[in-house]
Amino acid sequence: MVLQLPAEKIPIQEIPIDKKIRLFIKREDLIHPQISGNKxxxxxxxxxxxxxxxxxxxxxxxxxxxxxxxxxxxxxxxxxxxxxxxxxxxxxxxxxxxxxxxxxxxxxxxxxxxxxxxxxxxxxxxxxxxxxxxxxxxxxxxxxxxTNEEAVEGIKMMLNDDTKDFDYLCTAVGTGGTISGISKFCEENQKVIGFKAVRDNSLEDSISKLTRRRNFDLIDSSFGGYGKINDENIRFINDFKLNYGIPLEPIYTGKMMQKIFELIEEGYFPENSKVLCFHTGGLQGIEGANVLLEKQNRNLII
Ligand SMILES: Cc1ncc(COP(=O)(O)O)c(C=O)c1O
Missing domain, CATH: 3.40.50.1100 (Rossmann fold)
Incomplete structure (x- = not known):
């Protein structure tokens, strides 16, 4: 098999936020240096x-x-x-x-x-x-x-005994394959939240077809549109890396995490909730984003 099952468990790290909920991240980005995360x-x-x-x-x-x-x-x-x-x-x-x-x-x-x-x-x-x-x-x-049926089956592997203990499972959404796999195979009592990197109103239907369950919500976190990189988000990503030592990229995971922090401030998650977000990788995109940002004389992603 070209793509093997990982020899070791993918780590789940707590993000210490000093709030009445607990936030964690599953580091699927660490699975392979070039084929990372949900890919x-x-x-x-x-x-x-x-x-x-x-x-x-x-x-x-x-x-x-x-x-x-x-x-x-x-x-x-x-x-x-x-x-x-x-x-x-x-x-x-x-x-x-x-x-x-x-x-x-x-x-x-x-x-x-x-x-x-x-x-x-x-x-x-x-x-x-x-x-x-x-x-x-x-x-x-x-x-x-x-994204297809095989992809949805593969995403099942991101779930295991360690992920069963969480009330909310969060992922960034592009074409919808990742959230479909999470929502199809998670536990009955778990709620799935998809952070849409793209403003696409057909996603709800296409995800429902792949998952055949209605245990998910979609929240727009495109911050100005798919692929648009905004300066506030760059600041967030850079602070996140300095504070927690975890890199994020500006198209999917950076926007998702910023939105999660906003939701936490708004009291979206009930007290004592345990929230798990999946780090879906994509860090290769930082270099390309920095090429664009440099041309525009803007702050870079560290
Ligand atoms: C880093 C990253 N996160 C999340 C997603 C969204 O995944 P999906 O297209 O399955 O919704 C993608 C796109 O594949 C991605 O590259």
Missing amino acids: YWKLFFNINKYLAEKPEKPYVITFGGAFSNHIAAVSAVGSLAGIPTLGMIRGEELKDKWLQNPTLLFAKKNGMNLQFVSREEYRHKEKLTEFLKTEFPHALVVPEGG
Whole structure:
């Protein structure tokens, strides 16, 4: 198996906040240096099942934006397994700029072929997927963000005896695969909260379809929109790292954690609640974010 079960338990750390609730973080970001957090688990069954079938000409194809953690992770899996990968990247304009983009450079170094498609073409990913499946009948075509039924099964591995003891389970939400797995496999008495990094009103329905349970709430924590990096959030991320020694990134986990702190201040969680948030990784994105911030003469993420 290319993606193995970790030899040791993923640590859960308490974040000392001096409030009437207790806050913890499960460090899925530590699972693998390059395939980190939820990406590891979303790819776990997708990749392992595909390779177990011993495909004639193995090839993994997927989709993502310029700073996509998923693209970075799939390219790393390809390099690890010695199989070619293809990334369909949103934005034709990146064709001449990928050298300045740390995520795409990392993917390229891992041997990923990059195909840049217009935003219009990218919007119709289903059509592209059909085309790619015909063109490469032996390939595994993984959807954007890696979200599908296999991904949901993989996310189950983030839950274990150690996570049963919490009243609230929190995760950042992009395409909805991670929260679907948590909400599908958590305990009856647990409440799941998804912190939406993207303003997408269809998420509630798509998550319900994958999880078939209604034990989750979604809270907008996009802070100005998907991928928008705001200065207050940078301050929060930097303070968080200085205070607790835990790095966060500005697209998903940084925004989720800032929102959780706001909710705690507002008294959202009842007294004595135990709240667990999942660190879903994505720290590779900090370098790319800093390239943009530097160009704009703004404070950087430490
Ligand atoms: C770091 C990080 N956290 C959270 C998410 C959201 O996961 P999902 O797309 O499964 O909702 C992503 C996207 O995969 C991510 O890269």
